[in-house]
Amino acid sequence: xxxxxxxxxGVVQPGRSLRLSCAASGFTFNYYxxxxxxxxxxxxxxxxxxxxxxxxxxxxxxxxxxRFIVSRDNSKETVYLQMDSLRPEDTAVYFCARDGxxxxxxxxxxxxxxx
Amino acid sequence: DIQMTQSPSIVSASxxxxxxxxxxxxQSMSNWLAWHQQxxxxxxxxxxxxxxxxxxxxPSRFSGSGSGTEFTLTITSVQADDFATxxxxxxxxxxxxxxxxxxxxxx
Numbered sequence: 001x002x003x004x005x006x007x008x009x010g011v012v013q014p015g016r017s018l019r020l021s022c023a024a025s026g027f028t029f030n031y032y033x034x035x036x037x038x039x040x041x042x043x044x045x046x047x048x049x050x051x052x053x054x055x056x057x058x059x060x061x062x063x064x065x066x067r068f069i070v071s072r073d074n075s076k077e078t079v080y081l082q083m084d085s086l087r088p089e090d091t092a093v094y095f096c097a098r099d100g101x102x103x104x105x106x107x108x109x110x111x112x113x114x115x
Numbered sequence: 116d117i118q119m120t121q122s123p124s125i126v127s128a129s130x131x132x133x134x135x136x137x138x139x140x141x142q143s144m145s146n147w148l149a150w151h152q153q154x155x156x157x158x159x160x161x162x163x164x165x166x167x168x169x170x171x172x173x174p175s176r177f178s179g180s181g182s183g184t185e186f187t188l189t190i191t192s193v194q195a196d197d198f199a200t201x202x203x204x205x206x207x208x209x210x211x212x213x214x215x216x217x218x219x220x221x222x
Contacts, residue, residue: 035211045151045159045202047211059209100206101149101164108158 002026002104004096009109012086020081022096022106029077030054032099036070036081038092039108048094051079064090086113117141117205121214127222128193136188136217138203143183147207150179150188153216154199162201163188193219 008020022034036048049060049070058070069082079096093108118141128134138148146166151159161170163179166186176191190197198221203214 044216045153045204045213047204047213050209050211061210095158100147100211101161102151102159102204102206103161103164103170105158105160 004098004104004106006094006096006106006109009094009111011112011114013115014087014113016086017082017084018086018111020083020094020096020109020111022079022081024077024079024098027098027104030074034070034072034079035097035099035102036079037095037097037102037105038090038111039095040089040092043092046092049081083111086111088113116210117144117208117212119203119205119212119214121201121203121217123217124215125218125220127220129222130193130195132193132222134190134193134219136201136203136219138181138186138188138214140184140186140205144205144207146182147205148179148181148186149204149206150177151202151204152197152199153202159202190219 003025006022012018033052035050038048051070051072055072067085072079091113093110095108096106098104120139122137148166150163153159162173162177167179178189200216200218202216
């Protein structure tokens with residue numbers, strides 16, 4: 001079935017790095033742009049980044065620009081989020097989602113930035 | 116950036132009630148507007164896209180309407196499974212943005 005599964009979350013100190021992965025299955029991965037969305041504890045949803053269907057075009061929220069990099073490997077049907085210079089305010093559940101309307105969501109992976 | 120504002124922040128309803136949630140955009144936009152439902156500890160779920168198109172598998176008691184700067188989500192007869200938080204989301208232009216959410220509570 002159509003599915004997105006995130007992994008790579010954990011606890012990390014401020015200033016350190018983490019890479020998230022989102023593995024897709026059940027659909028033609030290279031047809032769709034793929035997004036990352038996050039949700040801080042008890043807060044609303046915040047769009048983070050997008051990689052176009054071919055990975056050439058990318059876009060970022062101002063809050064992560066210059067620190068996060070989105071990429072994808074269509075041969076592995078996986079999208080990544082490289083997060084550098086992490087801050088406490090990056091603490092959140094990170095979801096990947098398909099297409100502009102976010103018609104498919106992963107279950108999320110928790111990232112905690114704390115010393 | 117297009118800012119999305121939802122109202123009310125919280126709405127109390129009983130099973131069987133009709134409920135309307137509103138989402139206002141800070142500038143006129145095309146109908147690239149989606150509604151998502153989220154329950155505690157779960158991922159969001161797409162209900163409506165293109166402002167008024169019902170996602171496959173979503174009950175027909177959910178409907179979306181609107182254009183320009185004002186959009187609505189209506190639940191014609193609230194069911195027990197509908198108590199959740201609802202977010203509107205614009206995908207008209209980057210950065211994509213969400214409203215702050217409307218929590219539908221049991222009265």
